[in-house]
Amino acid sequence: MQTHVERAPAATMTGERVVVLEAGRAESNYWRDLWNYRELFLILAWRDVSVRYKQTMIGVAWAVIRPLTTMVIFTIIFGRLAKLPSEGATPYPILVLSGMLAWFLFSSILGDASSSMIGNANLIGKIYFPRIILPASTAVVALVDLAINLVVLLALMAFYGFLPGWRIALLPAFIAFAVVASFGPALLIAALNVKYRDFRFILPFLLQFGLYVSPVGFSSSVVPDGWRFFYSLNPVVGVIDGFRWCLLGGESQLYMPGFVGSCAVAAALAWLGVAYFRKFERSFADVI
C-alpha cells in the first residue's frame, strides 16, 4: 500500500538534511543511519563499562573471580575425577581457563545484549536511535572483561611456565568470530525479549545447558570422531576450539570440517538475528 517514491537529493542546496518519515522508510538507509549514530554507540559503551567498573575493586574482582572459581571446579571434576585427557601437554587448568575465556565472552554477550532492550526501555521510549546500538554497546563490556581475563590466563601460564607461541597473534580474529557468533543469537533473543516478556526465563537455562554441552571443561577431542562434525555445529565449539588453537601453543589442533561447520552456523545465526531484529526494531517503542 506504500507508494514508495525514492527521493533524489538527501541534502538540499543549503546542505540541510531532509528526513522523510513514512511506514517502512527506516529500512532504506539503515546502515548509513547507524554510522551517523556512532558517537552515541561509543558513549553508551563507555557508560556500560564505567558503570560496571565504577567500584573498581569489586568490578575487576568479579571479572576475575567468576572464571577462576569455575576453572578450579571444572579442573577438579573433569581433570581429576573424570580423568579426561588434556590437549597434548597442556596443564589442565590452562585448558579449562582458555575455554572459559571464550565461553564467558560468548555467554556475557548473549546474556547482557539480550536483556539490553528491557534494561534501556526508558531510552527506547523517549529517544530515537538505531536500536542495535544498545546490544552492541553491552558487547563492549564483555570485551573489557575478556581483556582482564586474558591477563589472568597469562599469569596462570607464567605460573606453569607455559608458552602460548606465535598463534596468539591471531587471537583478535577469533575474538571477532566469537562476537559475531554470540551477537546473532543475542539479537534474536533481544527482540524476542521485547515481544514476549517471559522469554528471559528461558535464557539462563539455555546458558547453563550451553556451559556443559560446550567443551569448556574438557577438550573437544574427547568427542568420538563419528560425532565430532555434528558436535561442532554448535558455534561455541568453534569459538572455544579457535581460542585454544591460538592460546595453547600448538598443543591443540583445529578440526577443520567442524570449524567450518561452526562458522557456517554462526554466520547463519548472525544473519537471522540481524534480520529478525531489524524487522521488529521499528515497533520496539510501541510494545516496550
Added chain:
Amino acid sequence: MSGDVVIRADGLGKAYMISHAAGGNERYVALRDVLAGAARRAMGRIRDPARGASVSGDSSVEEFWALRDVNFEVKRGEVVGVIGRNGAGKSTLLKVLSRITEPTRGRVEIRGRLASLLEVGTGFHPELTGRENIFLNGAILGMTRAEIRRKFDEIVAFAEVEKFLDTPVKRYSSGMYVRLAFAVAAHLEPEILVVDEVLSVGDAEFQKKCLGKMQDVSGQGRTVLFVSHDMAAMRFLCPRCILLASGNIDAFGETHTVISEYNRARAAANSKSYPEGSLVRSIVARQSESRIVIELEYSALPSDVCFPGVGFIIHGWDGRPLFGHNSMLEERPQRSTTRNGGHARIVVNGPPLLDGSYLISIQMGDHHHTYFSDPQCLALEVSAMIDSRYQLEQRKVGSIYPSCSYEFTDSL
C-alpha cells in the same frame, strides 16, 4: 517542500494494536500465553472441527488510531504549541516526529536537524557523576562530544551545580537533578526542537528561567513544537497552536482562539454523567446566587472506606487552579456508610468569583487512596455573583473578588 516549511505532515496516521486477550491491560505478550493459546486452538480444532478457524480466540485484537489523517505545516522559526486532552494523540505525534515510532499511514518531511525532549534527564545514570551525565545525556539528545565540551561551562552554570560536578547524581537532591537535566536540554541547538510537557518539573524560580531560555531559543529563529497543559506558558511562548482531539487536528491557529475553543470543547457542560462501573455516576455544578453548589451521585465505595472524602478544585479560564478544598479538611469529617453509595453536596460559600467561565475538577478518596479523579471535567459560567455595580475584567485582574475596605484620611 516549498521554501520555508520545515515540518510537513501529510495524511499522517498511527495505529496501535490493542489486544483484549485474557489478562487484560498488559502491554506485552507472554510467550506462555501464546503457546497456551496455540495449544487451546489446536485442541479446539480437534474437538470442534465444524467451527474451524472461527474458534481462534485472538479476534480480540483491535486497531486503535492514535493519529488519523493529520496534516499540517510548520514554517522555519515558528513556535507552535500542541494542546489537547490526555489521549488526544499529542505524545504520539511527538513520538512520530522524533522517529521513535513509525507512522502507519502518510508521511512527514522534516528539514533540518531535529532534537526531541520528551522527558527531562532521559538516560541519566544514577551511578555516574554530574559531569559524566552531562556528556551521556548530551549524546543521547543528539549533541556531539565537541559541542558538549564547548557548552560545558555554560550548562554547569545554568544548572548551578558547580560544587557537585563529581558527585554521583544519585546523591543529588531532586531539584539539582532536574536543574542539571534541563540545563543539558536547554543547550541543545537543533534547527527544530520538539518539547513535551517538561516545564512542569522543578521549582517556580527555575521554571521561569527555563521559560526565558525557551524564549531565547525561539528568538534565534529556531523552530519549536511545544506540548503543554500549562495554558499560560503556551500563551507566553507560542503565537500559534494546534488543537488535537482523538487523533485529529481540530484547530490550528492563533493560540488565544485555539485555547478558548479547547476550553469550550473540553468541558462544554456543567454536568457530566459516567458509564456503568464508574464510582461516580454523575456530577452537576451550578451557581446559586453567591454560592457554587456541586452535587455528585456515587455508587458503593470499597468496604474498608469509612470516611469517603470528596474534593474539588476550581480553575480559572487558563486552567490554572484558583482554589480547592475537600471534606477531609473539615474539623469532624462526616462518617458515612459506603456500601450503597450515596449523594454528596458541596456548597462553596466563597470566595466570590468574577464573571467568566471556570473549570472544576472533582476527586473522591480518603487519606490513602484516590478512588475517583476527573480533572477539569465541568465548566461553569459564573455571572453576577458579586453584588457590585461594576464588573472588573477577569482577564485583567484575576478571578477572585476580594473583600476589602478603603479608608482615606485628608491631610491637614
